[in-house]
Amino acid sequence: MEGERKIYLEECEKLATPEEPKEQFDESERKFKEVQDVLKKAKAASAPGPNGIQYRVHKNCPKLTRRLWKLLTVVWRRKKMIDAWYKAEGCFISKEENSRKVEQFRTISLLNIEGKIFLAVLAKRTTRFLLSNKYRDISVQKGGMPEVSGCIEHTSVLTQILREAKEKKSDFAVL
Incomplete structure (x- = not known):
């Protein structure tokens, strides 16, 4: 089926065609305030991703946060995320005391916070676009x-x- 990816499906009567958006999606570069807002909401002590950097670092180091913002701006301009932001570390957390079997654990995926911040800003913009155009x-x-x-x-x-x-x-x- 690999070769069929580019074949378009026919119109589906049951799917409504949305109206043209009244407000366009915000494709402007990330604003420093958007990054700051994400950091304010993030828990400082949350577990770090594979690179070991916690939100706490950026919450307490404004100069480093500004450098992160500049990096996010470059990534946005290039329209290509950094490969490390796709990688996660799996972590098992026990559901009950004295857990011994895999079923007694739940898994969480730990991602690097830089990618999470990048995607959080994108998610907020997407939500704003969907709501302002009454698409949701x-x-x-x-x-x-x-x-x-x-x-x-x-x-x-x-x-x-x-x-x-x-x-x-x-x-x-x-x-």
Whole structure:
């Protein structure tokens, strides 16, 4: 199927064609403030990626943050991410005490923070573009949207269903 990648699919009637955007995607170079905003939200002590650099370094070293911003600007201009930003270290975290089997662990992937900062700015711009052009219906699709409490709402619904099942002494199943 490798040769068929460039073959376009026919129009699908069920897929809506979006209107032309009223606001264009912000393709301008990264602003220093955007990098600072990402750093403010990041946890200083979060685990570092393969290069060992934590957010704490950039939070406490403004000159280094400015150098990072310049690097991100060059990467943005070249339109090619640095290869090391694609690589992650897998880390196993035990789910319970005295874990001995693989099933008793969960894995997390640790990425270099420079790439995470680059992608966080891109994600914020993408979110702004989607919302400003009403390409995303937040009444249906809430996950990952700023200032939209999707998970809390689902938790509330499940809590209510569980409470009612207890009161009525009825069965409760979660799939």
